[in-house]
Amino acid sequence: MLSNSSPVPKLYISVIDDVIESMREVFLDEGVEERVLEELRQLWESKVMQSKAVEGFMKDTLNPSNFVLQLPTNYAQTLRKPTASIVIPAGQNLHNFTAKANSSSTLATFSLPPGVSYPVQIPAGVTLQTSSGHLYKVNVPVMVTQAPGSHRVLSQPIQHVLEQREPVAHQETTTNSTVLQTIAPPVNDLYNHPPAPTGPVIQPTEPQPVACQQLGQGQCTSTELPAVQPPVVQKLLHSQLPPESPSDSPFTLEGIDFSPQPLDMSPTSSFVGQLTGLQEKAGQMQVLGSEFGGREEEDMNNAEMGTLPKVTENTGAVNLEHSEDSVKAALMKAVSYNDLLDIVQLDGVCDSSSEEEQAAGGPEDDFLGMINAEALRALQEGDGSSDGGSSNSNNSDVEDVMPEEEEDPLNSGDDVSEQDIPDLFETDNVVVCQYDKIHRSKNRWKFYLKDGVMCFGGKDYVFSKAVGEAEW
Amino acid sequence: MAYQLYRNTTLGNSLQESLDELIQTQQITPQLALQVLLQFDKAINTALANRVRNRVNFRGSLNTYRFCDNVWTFVLNDVEFREVTDLVKVDKVKIVACDGKNTGSNATE
Numbered sequence: 415m416l417s418n419s420s421p422v423p424k425l426y427i428s429v430i431d432d433v434i435e436s437m438r439e440v441f442l443d444e445g446v447e448e449r450v451l452e453e454l455r456q457l458w459e460s461k462v463m464q465s466k467a468v469e470g471f472m473k474d475t476l477n478p479s480n481f482v483l484q485l486p487t488n489y490a491q492t493l494r495k496p497t498a499s500i501v502i503p504a505g506q507n508l509h510n511f512t513a514k515a516n517s518s519s520t521l522a523t524f525s526l527p528p529g530v531s532y533p534v535q536i537p538a539g540v541t542l543q544t545s546s547g548h549l550y551k552v553n554v555p556v557m558v559t560q561a562p563g564s565h566r567v568l569s570q571p572i573q574h575v576l577e578q579r580e581p582v583a584h585q586e587t588t589t590n591s592t593v594l595q596t597i598a599p600p601v602n603d604l605y606n607h608p609p610a611p612t613g614p615v616i617q618p619t620e621p622q623p624v625a626c627q628q629l630g631q632g633q634c635t636s637t638e639l640p641a642v643q644p645p646v647v648q649k650l651l652h653s654q655l656p657p658e659s660p661s662d663s664p665f666t667l668e669g670i671d672f673s674p675q676p677l678d679m680s681p682t683s684s685f686v687g688q689l690t691g692l693q694e695k696a697g698q699m700q701v702l703g704s705e706f707g708g709r710e711e712e713d714m715n716n717a718e719m720g721t722l723p724k725v726t727e728n729t730g731a732v733n734l735e736h737s738e739d740s741v742k743a744a745l746m747k748a749v750s751y752n753d754l755l756d757i758v759q760l761d762g763v764c765d766s767s768s769e770e771e772q773a774a775g776g777p778e779d780d781f782l783g784m785i786n787a788e789a790l791r792a793l794q795e796g797d798g799s800s801d802g803g804s805s806n807s808n809n810s811d812v813e814d815v816m817p818e819e820e821e822d823p824l825n826s827g828d829d830v831s832e833q834d835i836p837d838l839f840e841t842d843n844v845v846v847c848q849y850d851k852i853h854r855s856k857n858r859w860k861f862y863l864k865d866g867v868m869c870f871g872g873k874d875y876v877f878s879k880a881v882g883e884a885e886w
Numbered sequence: 887m888a889y890q891l892y893r894n895t896t897l898g899n900s901l902q903e904s905l906d907e908l909i910q911t912q913q914i915t916p917q918l919a920l921q922v923l924l925q926f927d928k929a930i931n932t933a934l935a936n937r938v939r940n941r942v943n944f945r946g947s948l949n950t951y952r953f954c955d956n957v958w959t960f961v962l963n964d965v966e967f968r969e970v971t972d973l974v975k976v977d978k979v980k981i982v983a984c985d986g987k988n989t990g991s992n993a994t995e
Contacts, residue, residue, distance in 0.1 A: 421940070425933055426897050432929040433901075437922055450913045454904055461900035490991070510909075843979040846891050848986030849958055859948050862959075864986050865934040867895045868967070870976050874896050875967075876934065877942040884948035884962055 422874050426462055464870060555647065843870045847880065857886045888931040891984050893923065901926055943968045946979070958983045 434455045441451045847866025853859065863880040892898050905919040946965030951958070960981040967974045 421938065425937055428937065429897060429926070429929045429933050432933070433922065433926050436925050436929070440921055441923075444915070444918055445916055446918065450908065453913070454908060457904035457907060458901050461903060462897060465896050465900065474976075476916070484982070599915075699917070719987070843976045844894070845979060845981040845983075846895055847981065847983050848889070848891070849983035850986045852953075852958055852983075861944075861981070863981070863983055865938070866942075866983075867892060867897075867934070869896060870967075870974055872896075875942075875969075875972075875974070876938050877940055877969075878934070878938045879940075880942040880944060882944035882962075882965075883947070884946050884950040884965075885958075886951065 420875075425876060426874075427459075430458055430462070452787055842872065844868070845880075847877075859884050859886060887924075888927040889984050890923075890927050891982070892927065892934075894931075894982075897930065899927065940969060949978075955990040956985045 434451060438448070438451060494544065845863075845866055845868045847863045849861065849863050851860075851862040853862070861880070861884070862884040863882070864878060865879050866880055868875040868877070893902065902923065905922055907912070908914045909916055910921055944962075944965055944967045946962040949961040949963050951960050953959075958981070960983075962979050962981065963977060965976050965979050967976070
């Protein structure tokens with residue numbers, strides 16, 4: 415049935431098994447509980463399964479159901495005695511079930527095999543996990559039916575998939591029917607709702623509705639889960655919920671003190687790096703305080719924030735004796751220098767712009783990026799002296815500048831490749847392997863590789879040998 | 887010591903993420919996580935060497951090549967990977983290859 419399946423999932427499972435088993439003793443030696451090891455396995459497996467790398471992991475050609483049943487330890491024995499109600503075949507695709515049921519691990523997992531004929535009755539005490547990782551604890555026998563349209567749906571048994579606050583471990587087979595009935599109506603409503611975004615975390619004390627993303631291929635349902643869960647299940651749920659993105663909020667200036675403060679010159683270079691992570695380092699922005707009193711427009715601030723590092727670097731190069739007004743004016747001008755400042759070490763270009771702005775005052779020249787302050791002063795002095803002196807000195811100064819301008823365009827071509835290299839090596843398609851031999855003849859290359867893992871667009875492949883040719 | 891090369895794979899990255907989560911919840915120590923990763927290195931190297939038996943051919947154009955610390959890094963464009971059953975075409979692929987003759991001391995990707 416799965417004869418043409420990819421070897422990757424099995425390989426991954428075997429690697430996971432190997433690692434977990436070999437770490438079992440180490441964990442015990444370290445005094446770490448075994449449930450932590452199982453939790454590691456669950457986290458690892460769920461991440462691998464959720465990735466596209468093994469999208470054929472539990473794939474069946476007929477019914478792509480992604481049901482994973484997690485059984486508590488004490489249920490393993492019950493499951494070994496198949497009752498008439500259990501339709502789950504024991505032979506298909508249960509590669510890790512037997513091992514797990516036999517081991518002393520707290521959880522047993524297996525997936526519904528592809529050829530399972532619905533309806534499937536799942537006995538009580540079973541925890542169902544969807545491919546997206548959401549868990550449903552079953553406290554009464556559950557009937558999994560197949561809705562028309564090949565959707566996998568938990569039909570009326572959903573009503574039973576609810577529990578009370580009492581410890582579940584003590585209730586394996588019986589439930590409080592009155593509780594179920596009262597809860598049933600809302601469950602039905604939820605059952606028909608469109609998929610809701612995941613979000614709620616299973617709290618230890620309060621039952622919360624858990625929205626699932628996918629149940630097999632089917633529609634989404636949500637149900638309430640008990641307050642008290644086995645710790646492993648809780649942890650799993652915690653881990654499988656999408657992590658809250660920490661400081662994804664757009665950059666705001668709230669809480670940033672922009673009271674006038676003397677600029678701190680020393681950590682200028684570090685500050686540049688910090689500005690790239692504005693959201694996390696807002697506290698350090700206080701160093702820049704001075705010029706932003708009164709500026710509350712985000713756009714302007716963002717632009718100025720972008721120019722600030724250059725400003726501080728330049729002020730670091732020059733003695734900072736300017737009044738706030740002049741600095742403010744300079745910063746206004748600095749906004750227009752944004753593009754220029756992105757190009758570093760181009761004295762000629764900056765000089766040309768500074769000439770345009772020189773009418774507004776001398777100080778803003780100091781805020782041009784990466785300009786050698788001494789050269790700038792020399793230029794200014796040369797310009798100043800040319801007014802009263804001969805034009806030759808002025809020309810000589812201009813000639814000194816000219817070769818730089820000519821060289822910069824020549825050298826600027828070298829910079830382009832620098833920027834491309836990081837992007838060049840970034841790709842979603844990666845092959846990680848070992849090489850037996852790399853051969854080159856003129857511009858024809860031949861690759862003899864081995865033991866590789868390939869990932870193309872998220873999908874994984876493996877090879878024991880790879881031979882390739884390419885022309886450079 | 888096996889290559890740590892394979893940590894930057896789906897399997898390796900998912901393991902590292904899982905370990906990070908456990909470290910954050912202080913269920914394991916970073917040292918223990920490192921032990922797990924070392925064990926993973928051994929397991930994946932062994933698995934690839936012993937449990938995989940397929941051959942792939944590929945052809946494309948070489949954009950860049952780099953050889954540093956006995957590690958080859960290539961970037962190829964417009965590549966076709968051909969297996970007996972599959973054909974996969976990608977417009978850009980990065981190949982990182984460690985020395986296959988000596989799997990002893992090199993522990994870097």
